[in-house]
Amino acid sequence: MHNPRSDKPVLVGVESLDNVQQLVRTAGDLADLGAGTVRVVTVAVKRSDSPFRVFSDETIVREFADSSHELLDRATTPEGVTIERDVLVARSAARGLLAAVEETDPAALVVGWRPQEQRTDAVFGTTVDALVERAPCDLYVERVGHEANGVDSILLPVAGGPHVETAARAAIAIAARNDARVLVFSVETSGDAAALAAEGREALAGVDGPEVPVETTVRESDDVTGAIVDEAAAHDVVVMGATRKGSLRRKLVGSVPRRVVDQTDRTVILARSGDVVGGPLHELGRLLRRW
The missing domain is CATH 3.40.50.620 (HUPs)
Structure with a gap:
């Protein structure tokens, strides 16, 4: 059994500046075992009822990109690991992150999850559940808000x-x-x-x-x-x-x-392995979702 180094980046799905450092720290540790690159992905959700619907995708990306400096300032990585940022426009956060995974073919995707008091049929929330089921890469779901103060x-x-x-x-x-x-x-x-x-x-x-x-x-x-x-x-x-x-x-x-x-x-x-997602059924589902 051998788990070789990867030459691919580690993606981080970020919704809040409050959690970016915790998630990027984990992603940076993973990236340090591979290509040494962390790519932070923010999804601008453009639903039919969204105020963004009147703007072009290019305009939305440009506006979101203006906040990149604040995000990257909060997201420090281990020495030797570089950090990049992408902004995508999609109808949901899950769709945007899945598109980023398909486009980038990353070594892994790191996302955060915060428990909700109200129980639903979702295990971790609709966005994370969709990623657990469909993201064809290694996936790490980290509970945010409970960050270790030093790790021994x-x-x-x-x-x-x-x-x-x-x-x-x-x-x-x-x-x-x-x-x-x-x-x-x-x-x-x-x-x-x-x-x-x-x-x-x-x-x-x-x-x-x-x-x-x-x-x-x-x-x-x-x-x-x-x-x-x-x-x-x-x-x-x-x-x-x-x-x-x-x-x-x-x-x-x-x-x-x-x-x-x-x-x-x-x-x-x-941790969820990307090997459990894929095959003919996954490809059929991907095509049907695009239809």
């Missing part, structure tokens, strides 16, 4: 599945930048926890980047969520791969990561 330890819960390598890459990137350690954590529920932990360590070893201290813990518990939340208290950042249970959006997101987010105040990053 990253928790990497593992339960198998196609997203382990994607989560491992983020864990290595963050640990390398902060001289931190990574703890691979597996909960014993059916006799395979040790094997899953070994898979997590293998995924970390396969990342093309600096060596970081890695430890492993296997814990017996009937409550997977509770065990992860309890362990998270001893760490600064939690990086989780999406799980495979549930249906529709929850099939890609999983109930355990969502419950962990609700029950911990740590920085949480959900």
Whole structure:
């Protein structure tokens, strides 16, 4: 298993200046393992009822571009990582970010998410849910507003599945930048926890980047969520791969990561592999959405 360096940029979808630094910091860590370029993408939403509808796309882009200096001033990246900015016009934030992914073919897309008090059928909100389902690249969803004040330890819960390598890459990137350690954590529920932990360590070893201290813990518990939340208290950042249970959006997101987010105040990053999106069905859906 080997996760080589990428020569592609890392995209960051930004809606608010308040969150740009948190997301760009994560993207910068990821970019430092690859091409060393972060591209911040802002989408100017032009719905039929939008006040922007009377302006051309070029005018809207020009007006939004005027705020680039303030955004870039707030978005500092690690040394050696460059930052760029794109402004796109689309009928929704999700459409704009998906267009940016299709046009750029990035190494990854980093987006923020803030929990809402009112529950809906959406797992993370309509924009992020659409990206989870359809963005054909590695995707990192970071809860904004809960930013670690210094990072000494990253928790990497593992339960198998196609997203382990994607989560491992983020864990290595963050640990390398902060001289931190990574703890691979597996909960014993059916006799395979040790094997899953070994898979997590293998995924970390396969990342093309600096060596970081890695430890492993296997814990017996009937409550997977509770065990992860309890362990998270001893760490600064939690990086989780999406799980495979549930249906529709929850099939890609999983109930355990969502419950962990609700029950911990740590920085949480959900990783979803781009390999799960694609194939004939994805291409058919893309064509139908364009029709």
